[in-house]
Amino acid sequence: MVDSETIKNAGFSIDIDLVKKFEVREDDIFLITYPKSGTTWMKEIVPLVLNGGDVAAVNALPPDVRAPYLEFVLSAEDPILKELLTNFGVPGGFDIDTQQSPRVIVSHLRDDFLPTQFAEKRPKVIYVARNPKDVAVSTFHFVQKELPAINKKAYDGFSDFLPDFMNARNGIHTVVYDGSTWPSHVLTWWKRRHEPNVCFVTFEDMKKDLPGNIRIISEFLGVKLSDDVIQRIAEHCSFDKMKQNPVSLKSDYCVNVLKVDPSLESPFVRKGQVGGWKSVFSEADNETFDKMYREWMKDSDFEPQFEL
Numbered sequence: 195m196v197d198s199e200t201i202k203n204a205g206f207s208i209d210i211d212l213v214k215k216f217e218v219r220e221d222d223i224f225l226i227t228y229p230k231s232g233t234t235w236m237k238e239i240v241p242l243v244l245n246g247g248d249v250a251a252v253n254a255l256p257p258d259v260r261a262p263y264l265e266f267v268l269s270a271e272d273p274i275l276k277e278l279l280t281n282f283g284v285p286g287g288f289d290i291d292t293q294q295s296p297r298v299i300v301s302h303l304r305d306d307f308l309p310t311q312f313a314e315k316r317p318k319v320i321y322v323a324r325n326p327k328d329v330a331v332s333t334f335h336f337v338q339k340e341l342p343a344i345n346k347k348a349y350d351g352f353s354d355f356l357p358d359f360m361n362a363r364n365g366i367h368t369v370v371y372d373g374s375t376w377p378s379h380v381l382t383w384w385k386r387r388h389e390p391n392v393c394f395v396t397f398e399d400m401k402k403d404l405p406g407n408i409r410i411i412s413e414f415l416g417v418k419l420s421d422d423v424i425q426r427i428a429e430h431c432s433f434d435k436m437k438q439n440p441v442s443l444k445s446d447y448c449v450n451v452l453k454v455d456p457s458l459e460s461p462f463v464r465k466g467q468v469g470g471w472k473s474v475f476s477e478a479d480n481e482t483f484d485k486m487y488r489e490w491m492k493d494s495d496f497e498p499q500f501e502l
Protein backbone atom coordinates (compact mmCIF):
# COMPACT_ATOMS: atom_id res chain seq x y z
CA MET A 195 0.00 0.00 0.00
CA VAL A 196 0.99 3.62 -0.51
CA ASP A 197 2.06 5.57 2.53
CA SER A 198 3.13 8.89 0.98
CA GLU A 199 0.80 11.78 0.29
CA THR A 200 2.18 12.62 -3.11
CA ILE A 201 3.73 10.65 -5.91
CA LYS A 202 6.29 12.21 -8.15
CA ASN A 203 7.23 11.91 -11.75
CA ALA A 204 8.93 14.18 -14.24
CA GLY A 205 7.46 17.65 -13.84
CA PHE A 206 4.69 17.58 -11.23
CA SER A 207 3.28 15.87 -8.18
CA ILE A 208 0.02 14.02 -7.82
CA ASP A 209 -1.85 14.41 -4.55
CA ILE A 210 -2.58 10.78 -3.86
CA ASP A 211 -4.70 11.55 -0.79
CA LEU A 212 -7.18 13.40 -2.97
CA VAL A 213 -7.28 10.49 -5.39
CA LYS A 214 -7.81 7.98 -2.59
CA LYS A 215 -10.69 10.03 -1.15
CA PHE A 216 -12.38 10.59 -4.53
CA GLU A 217 -16.10 9.72 -4.42
CA VAL A 218 -16.70 6.97 -6.94
CA ARG A 219 -20.16 6.32 -8.43
CA GLU A 220 -21.39 2.83 -9.26
CA ASP A 221 -22.07 3.89 -12.85
CA ASP A 222 -18.63 5.46 -13.42
CA ILE A 223 -16.65 4.05 -16.33
CA PHE A 224 -12.91 4.07 -15.69
CA LEU A 225 -10.45 3.70 -18.56
CA ILE A 226 -7.26 2.49 -16.97
CA THR A 227 -4.02 2.05 -18.87
CA TYR A 228 -0.31 1.98 -18.48
CA PRO A 229 0.78 5.11 -20.40
CA LYS A 230 1.22 4.74 -24.18
CA SER A 231 -0.96 1.64 -24.36
CA GLY A 232 -4.03 2.95 -26.21
CA THR A 233 -5.57 5.56 -23.88
CA THR A 234 -6.17 8.16 -26.59
CA TRP A 235 -7.76 5.51 -28.78
CA MET A 236 -10.11 4.30 -26.02
CA LYS A 237 -11.00 7.89 -25.08
CA GLU A 238 -12.33 8.26 -28.60
CA ILE A 239 -14.16 4.92 -28.67
CA VAL A 240 -16.02 4.90 -25.35
CA PRO A 241 -17.79 8.29 -25.64
CA LEU A 242 -18.92 7.26 -29.15
CA VAL A 243 -20.26 3.94 -27.89
CA LEU A 244 -22.17 5.76 -25.16
CA ASN A 245 -23.69 8.34 -27.54
CA GLY A 246 -24.61 5.86 -30.27
CA GLY A 247 -21.88 6.93 -32.72
CA ASP A 248 -22.56 10.70 -32.82
CA VAL A 249 -19.17 11.83 -34.11
CA ALA A 250 -20.00 15.56 -34.18
CA ALA A 251 -20.92 15.59 -30.48
CA VAL A 252 -17.70 13.83 -29.53
CA ASN A 253 -15.56 16.11 -31.68
CA ALA A 254 -17.12 19.16 -30.02
CA LEU A 255 -15.38 18.36 -26.72
CA PRO A 256 -11.62 17.98 -26.13
CA PRO A 257 -10.71 14.37 -25.19
CA ASP A 258 -9.63 15.48 -21.72
CA VAL A 259 -13.01 17.04 -20.99
CA ARG A 260 -15.11 14.15 -22.28
CA ALA A 261 -12.83 11.72 -20.43
CA PRO A 262 -10.78 13.60 -17.79
CA TYR A 263 -7.64 12.23 -16.13
CA LEU A 264 -8.60 11.64 -12.52
CA GLU A 265 -5.17 12.30 -11.04
CA PHE A 266 -4.64 15.44 -13.14
CA VAL A 267 -7.92 17.20 -12.47
CA LEU A 268 -7.72 16.45 -8.74
CA SER A 269 -4.21 17.90 -8.47
CA ALA A 270 -4.87 20.87 -10.77
CA GLU A 271 -3.46 23.36 -8.24
CA ASP A 272 0.04 22.26 -9.26
CA PRO A 273 1.19 25.04 -11.66
CA ILE A 274 2.72 22.63 -14.19
CA LEU A 275 -0.42 20.50 -14.23
CA LYS A 276 -2.58 23.60 -14.55
CA GLU A 277 -0.71 24.62 -17.67
CA LEU A 278 -0.87 21.10 -19.07
CA LEU A 279 -4.64 20.94 -18.52
CA THR A 280 -5.14 24.37 -20.10
CA ASN A 281 -3.41 23.10 -23.20
CA PHE A 282 -5.52 19.95 -23.11
CA GLY A 283 -8.56 22.25 -23.37
CA VAL A 284 -9.66 21.60 -19.77
CA PRO A 285 -11.11 24.80 -18.29
CA GLY A 286 -9.79 26.10 -14.95
CA GLY A 287 -11.98 24.93 -12.08
CA PHE A 288 -13.16 21.85 -13.99
CA ASP A 289 -15.21 19.95 -11.44
CA ILE A 290 -15.32 16.21 -11.93
CA ASP A 291 -17.62 15.83 -8.90
CA THR A 292 -20.47 17.63 -10.65
CA GLN A 293 -20.07 15.87 -14.00
CA GLN A 294 -23.16 14.07 -15.25
CA SER A 295 -23.36 10.27 -15.01
CA PRO A 296 -22.14 8.09 -16.49
CA ARG A 297 -18.75 9.72 -16.14
CA VAL A 298 -15.90 8.41 -18.27
CA ILE A 299 -12.74 8.83 -16.19
CA VAL A 300 -9.19 8.03 -17.25
CA SER A 301 -6.31 7.00 -15.03
CA HIS A 302 -2.74 5.88 -15.49
CA LEU A 303 -2.48 5.07 -11.79
CA ARG A 304 -1.55 1.68 -10.51
CA ASP A 305 -4.25 -0.26 -8.69
CA ASP A 306 -2.97 0.57 -5.18
CA PHE A 307 -3.15 4.33 -5.88
CA LEU A 308 -6.79 4.27 -7.01
CA PRO A 309 -9.73 5.56 -4.89
CA THR A 310 -10.50 3.41 -1.86
CA GLN A 311 -14.18 3.33 -2.89
CA PHE A 312 -13.29 1.10 -5.85
CA ALA A 313 -13.72 -1.96 -3.62
CA GLU A 314 -17.23 -1.01 -2.48
CA LYS A 315 -18.68 0.79 -5.55
CA ARG A 316 -17.18 -1.51 -8.18
CA PRO A 317 -17.32 0.97 -11.07
CA LYS A 318 -16.87 -0.39 -14.58
CA VAL A 319 -13.21 -0.65 -15.59
CA ILE A 320 -12.01 -0.93 -19.17
CA TYR A 321 -8.35 -1.85 -19.04
CA VAL A 322 -6.20 -1.56 -22.18
CA ALA A 323 -2.87 -3.40 -22.21
CA ARG A 324 -0.14 -3.25 -24.86
CA ASN A 325 3.03 -5.29 -25.26
CA PRO A 326 5.77 -3.68 -23.18
CA LYS A 327 8.34 -3.39 -25.97
CA ASP A 328 6.06 -1.17 -28.07
CA VAL A 329 5.08 0.69 -24.89
CA ALA A 330 8.78 1.35 -24.19
CA VAL A 331 9.34 2.74 -27.68
CA SER A 332 6.19 4.86 -27.63
CA THR A 333 7.17 6.22 -24.19
CA PHE A 334 10.65 7.02 -25.43
CA HIS A 335 9.25 9.09 -28.28
CA PHE A 336 6.95 10.92 -25.91
CA VAL A 337 9.75 11.59 -23.45
CA GLN A 338 12.04 12.93 -26.15
CA LYS A 339 9.30 15.35 -27.19
CA GLU A 340 8.42 16.33 -23.65
CA LEU A 341 11.87 16.77 -22.13
CA PRO A 342 12.57 20.30 -23.36
CA ALA A 343 9.18 21.41 -22.01
CA ILE A 344 9.88 20.04 -18.54
CA ASN A 345 13.53 21.09 -18.57
CA LYS A 346 15.07 17.68 -18.02
CA LYS A 347 18.24 16.26 -19.56
CA ALA A 348 17.60 14.26 -22.73
CA TYR A 349 18.51 10.60 -22.93
CA ASP A 350 21.45 9.57 -25.04
CA GLY A 351 19.32 7.34 -27.28
CA PHE A 352 16.87 4.48 -26.62
CA SER A 353 19.43 2.15 -24.98
CA ASP A 354 20.13 4.82 -22.36
CA PHE A 355 16.40 5.21 -21.68
CA LEU A 356 15.38 1.53 -21.57
CA PRO A 357 16.71 0.66 -18.05
CA ASP A 358 14.83 3.66 -16.58
CA PHE A 359 11.67 2.54 -18.38
CA MET A 360 11.96 -1.05 -17.16
CA ASN A 361 12.48 0.08 -13.57
CA ALA A 362 10.11 3.09 -13.81
CA ARG A 363 12.68 5.34 -12.17
CA ASN A 364 14.25 8.80 -12.44
CA GLY A 365 10.95 10.48 -13.31
CA ILE A 366 11.18 9.30 -16.88
CA HIS A 367 7.88 10.71 -18.05
CA THR A 368 5.12 12.99 -16.80
CA VAL A 369 2.72 10.09 -16.37
CA VAL A 370 4.98 7.14 -15.61
CA TYR A 371 5.06 7.43 -11.84
CA ASP A 372 8.26 6.31 -10.15
CA GLY A 373 7.97 2.65 -9.16
CA SER A 374 4.98 1.96 -11.41
CA THR A 375 6.55 -0.60 -13.70
CA TRP A 376 4.68 -2.21 -16.59
CA PRO A 377 4.09 -5.55 -14.76
CA SER A 378 2.99 -3.86 -11.52
CA HIS A 379 0.20 -2.22 -13.52
CA VAL A 380 -0.84 -4.65 -16.23
CA LEU A 381 -0.58 -7.98 -14.42
CA THR A 382 -2.80 -6.83 -11.55
CA TRP A 383 -5.65 -6.12 -13.97
CA TRP A 384 -4.98 -9.27 -15.97
CA LYS A 385 -5.63 -11.25 -12.76
CA ARG A 386 -8.93 -9.39 -12.32
CA ARG A 387 -10.05 -9.72 -15.94
CA HIS A 388 -12.90 -12.13 -15.14
CA GLU A 389 -14.53 -9.87 -12.54
CA PRO A 390 -17.94 -8.72 -13.84
CA ASN A 391 -17.05 -5.01 -13.68
CA VAL A 392 -13.78 -5.45 -15.60
CA CYS A 393 -13.23 -5.57 -19.36
CA PHE A 394 -9.61 -6.31 -20.28
CA VAL A 395 -8.69 -5.61 -23.91
CA THR A 396 -5.39 -5.33 -25.73
CA PHE A 397 -4.03 -2.79 -28.18
CA GLU A 398 -3.00 -5.66 -30.44
CA ASP A 399 -6.49 -7.20 -30.52
CA MET A 400 -7.91 -3.77 -31.35
CA LYS A 401 -5.47 -3.53 -34.24
CA LYS A 402 -6.53 -6.95 -35.49
CA ASP A 403 -10.26 -6.40 -35.20
CA LEU A 404 -11.45 -2.93 -34.20
CA PRO A 405 -15.20 -3.47 -34.88
CA GLY A 406 -15.10 -6.74 -32.89
CA ASN A 407 -13.50 -4.99 -29.92
CA ILE A 408 -15.95 -2.08 -30.12
CA ARG A 409 -18.71 -4.71 -29.95
CA ILE A 410 -17.06 -6.23 -26.83
CA ILE A 411 -16.90 -2.78 -25.22
CA SER A 412 -20.50 -1.87 -26.12
CA GLU A 413 -21.80 -5.16 -24.70
CA PHE A 414 -19.76 -4.64 -21.54
CA LEU A 415 -21.28 -1.16 -21.18
CA GLY A 416 -24.77 -2.50 -21.87
CA VAL A 417 -25.24 -0.39 -25.02
CA LYS A 418 -26.92 -2.06 -28.01
CA LEU A 419 -25.42 -0.87 -31.29
CA SER A 420 -26.22 -1.90 -34.84
CA ASP A 421 -23.46 -3.18 -37.12
CA ASP A 422 -23.68 0.09 -39.07
CA VAL A 423 -23.02 2.19 -35.98
CA ILE A 424 -20.14 -0.06 -34.91
CA GLN A 425 -18.70 0.34 -38.38
CA ARG A 426 -19.07 4.14 -38.20
CA ILE A 427 -17.28 4.24 -34.83
CA ALA A 428 -14.49 1.99 -36.14
CA GLU A 429 -14.08 4.24 -39.15
CA HIS A 430 -13.85 7.40 -37.02
CA CYS A 431 -11.38 5.70 -34.64
CA SER A 432 -9.15 4.25 -37.35
CA PHE A 433 -5.54 5.35 -37.10
CA ASP A 434 -5.73 7.30 -40.36
CA LYS A 435 -8.84 9.25 -39.33
CA MET A 436 -7.51 10.03 -35.87
CA LYS A 437 -4.20 11.12 -37.39
CA GLN A 438 -6.11 13.80 -39.32
CA ASN A 439 -8.27 14.91 -36.41
CA PRO A 440 -6.78 17.90 -34.51
CA VAL A 441 -8.97 17.06 -31.51
CA SER A 442 -7.50 13.56 -31.18
CA LEU A 443 -3.99 14.83 -31.86
CA LYS A 444 -4.28 17.31 -28.94
CA SER A 445 -3.00 19.95 -31.29
CA ASP A 446 -2.89 22.81 -28.77
CA TYR A 447 -0.66 20.82 -26.45
CA CYS A 448 1.58 19.81 -29.37
CA VAL A 449 1.94 23.37 -30.63
CA ASN A 450 2.12 25.29 -27.35
CA VAL A 451 4.00 22.90 -25.09
CA LEU A 452 5.88 20.40 -27.24
CA LYS A 453 6.41 22.93 -30.05
CA VAL A 454 5.84 20.33 -32.74
CA ASP A 455 3.59 20.14 -35.79
CA PRO A 456 0.73 17.92 -34.54
CA SER A 457 -0.11 16.49 -37.94
CA LEU A 458 3.45 15.17 -38.22
CA GLU A 459 4.58 14.54 -34.69
CA SER A 460 1.74 14.20 -32.21
CA PRO A 461 2.89 11.59 -29.68
CA PHE A 462 -0.76 10.77 -28.99
CA VAL A 463 -1.37 9.44 -32.49
CA ARG A 464 2.07 8.67 -33.87
CA LYS A 465 2.64 5.36 -35.70
CA GLY A 466 0.08 3.10 -34.07
CA GLN A 467 1.85 -0.13 -35.00
CA VAL A 468 2.39 -3.50 -33.41
CA GLY A 469 6.02 -4.63 -33.56
CA GLY A 470 7.55 -1.20 -34.27
CA TRP A 471 9.98 -1.99 -31.41
CA LYS A 472 11.91 -4.33 -33.74
CA SER A 473 13.48 -1.43 -35.60
CA VAL A 474 14.41 0.40 -32.38
CA PHE A 475 15.69 -2.28 -29.96
CA SER A 476 19.32 -3.28 -30.46
CA GLU A 477 20.26 -6.90 -29.86
CA ALA A 478 21.70 -5.93 -26.48
CA ASP A 479 18.49 -4.01 -25.58
CA ASN A 480 16.47 -7.07 -26.46
CA GLU A 481 18.60 -9.37 -24.33
CA THR A 482 18.45 -7.04 -21.32
CA PHE A 483 14.71 -6.64 -21.76
CA ASP A 484 13.94 -10.34 -22.21
CA LYS A 485 15.90 -11.26 -19.10
CA MET A 486 13.86 -8.92 -16.92
CA TYR A 487 10.65 -9.78 -18.80
CA ARG A 488 11.05 -13.46 -17.90
CA GLU A 489 11.24 -12.45 -14.24
CA TRP A 490 8.17 -10.22 -14.61
CA MET A 491 6.10 -12.96 -16.18
CA LYS A 492 7.17 -16.01 -14.22
CA ASP A 493 3.93 -16.17 -12.20
CA SER A 494 1.56 -14.88 -14.89
CA ASP A 495 -0.18 -16.55 -17.81
CA PHE A 496 -0.67 -13.26 -19.70
CA GLU A 497 0.91 -13.48 -23.15
CA PRO A 498 1.32 -10.05 -24.74
CA GLN A 499 1.51 -10.06 -28.53
CA PHE A 500 4.84 -8.60 -29.65
CA GLU A 501 3.93 -8.87 -33.33
CA LEU A 502 0.86 -9.69 -35.38
Ligand code: PPS
Pocket residue numbers: 227228229230231232233234235328331332333335369431432433434436461462463464465466467470
Ligand atom coordinates in the same frame (compact mmCIF):
# COMPACT_ATOMS: atom_id res chain seq x y z
S1 PPS B 1 -0.91 8.52 -23.47
O1 PPS B 1 0.01 9.65 -23.65
O2 PPS B 1 -0.53 7.68 -22.34
O3 PPS B 1 -2.30 8.96 -23.39
O4 PPS B 1 -0.70 7.65 -24.78
P1 PPS B 1 -1.72 6.53 -25.31
O5 PPS B 1 -2.84 7.18 -25.96
O6 PPS B 1 -1.99 5.53 -24.25
O7 PPS B 1 -0.83 5.79 -26.39
C1 PPS B 1 -0.39 6.41 -27.57
C2 PPS B 1 -0.13 5.30 -28.57
O8 PPS B 1 -1.38 4.85 -29.13
C3 PPS B 1 -1.34 4.99 -30.54
N1 PPS B 1 -2.67 5.26 -31.09
C4 PPS B 1 -3.27 4.47 -32.00
N2 PPS B 1 -2.87 3.32 -32.55
C5 PPS B 1 -3.70 2.75 -33.47
N3 PPS B 1 -4.90 3.29 -33.86
C6 PPS B 1 -5.33 4.45 -33.31
N4 PPS B 1 -6.50 4.97 -33.70
C7 PPS B 1 -4.50 5.10 -32.33
N5 PPS B 1 -4.59 6.24 -31.58
C8 PPS B 1 -3.49 6.31 -30.85
C9 PPS B 1 -0.37 6.14 -30.76
O9 PPS B 1 0.10 6.19 -32.07
C10 PPS B 1 0.71 5.81 -29.74
O10 PPS B 1 1.53 4.70 -30.13
P2 PPS B 1 2.91 4.86 -30.94
O11 PPS B 1 3.53 3.50 -30.92
O12 PPS B 1 3.73 5.88 -30.22
O13 PPS B 1 2.53 5.26 -32.32
